[in-house]
Amino acid sequence: MNFLEAKNTLILKKASIAPLAFFRIVFGLVMFISMLRFIMKGWVDTLYVQPKYFFPFYGFEWVKPLGKVGMYLVFILLVVSALLIAIGLLYRASIIVFFLLFTYVELIDKSNYLNHYYFISIIALLLCLVPAGNAYSLDVKFGRVRSYLEVPVWCITIFKLQLAIVYFYAGIAKVNTDWLFHAMPLRIWLPAKYDIPLIGCFLDELWVAYFFSWSGMLYDILIPFLLIWKRTTYVGIFLVVVFHILTSILFPMIGMFPFIMLMAALIFLPETFHNKLLKKFLVVNLLDATTFYKPSKIVSKVVYGILIIHFLIQIIVPLRFLFYPGKLFWTEEGYRFSWRVMLMEKAGYATFIVKDSLTGKMEEINNGNYLTMQQEKMMSTQPDMILQYAKILEAEYKNRGMKTPQVVVESYVTLNGRSGKLFIDSSLDLTKEKEGFEHKKWILPSNKK
16 A cells, blocks of 8 residues: 555545544543542642642743642643533533643643653544544534534544554563563562552562563553454453553552553444444434534644644654663653653652852752652652752742852662662752753763762
């Protein structure tokens, strides 16, 4: 099949809208539960109200929290919009609101970054581009939008492609010495789960750590192909269920992640599955339904342009680490937004000293006076956050009247059970360094004693 034939297949080939509608419903329900859970756990207050300072992503320093009332309002709107997405009421407005608000929340503080939060933003963006609310929805029932029976196959393929990219890159990331030949960090994590019924007594066995390491790598690399090939789709779904239930049991701290991935994988099931399930549980008026959704030429060009740019970014961004020297897990330059999930056990501590360059007076900083425990934990092992914190301290002491404060840090980090090593050049005045995407030469090599 040449490029032109592939293009025509994606644009002209028809597919039932049922998988897309089912995907919308499940996504909305999972997000409704997730956002409600976030509020009930008190995390809005802990993560976005209590902190004195925040660590925005580079280029998004203008993104600020809205205070207690504002942040709770944001999350209430997320809960409401997620429910509206699920039931298909005011769908187009609801999915746009959800995407914008959820992405806004994630941009406030990088110390809260998780791969599945990034994944949710991406899925919400893709849902903005498709007519997922034009079937099995209250918008259809109330006559607010046309009802479609079929959509171009690309409306469904984009979600499959996105999920395949996530899994494949996650698998490739596991092809490293620590994961495969030292079973790290699972050798550290699994024995701590000894109290799990039935399987807990086996989790301190070395062979179990190696089994989970290798099977995890093979699962991530192979699962997209098993899901895509029709003959093995149900085998793939079975493995997805087993894998994510097991990870949920072993690592409950990852929260809703397993359920989000389970939800996403259902898009690979045959049209007949979605049609039967939706017709069995939902009663929606499909009379006078337009046979096929065909957007206007202008809309098509805009949507295709967005999708091309999006998937180029998805393919290229995870590879940017290749342009940085040093070991990725040590420097973490090019680590985020690359689908590297639970690959390392990294911890550290950082002692900051502020020095008045005019008087020579020095003061050791108590990080707890400025940062939450979560922020301090994440900052102590991530160079860009260490630099941001140094800038925070510089601004703080300038406000106190110190004209030219200097900030140095003595930072030690341990990676995957190794002994702690000096992480940052402790003689360097961090206030002189600039934030950006360039390599941070002041990160000491991992093999330095």
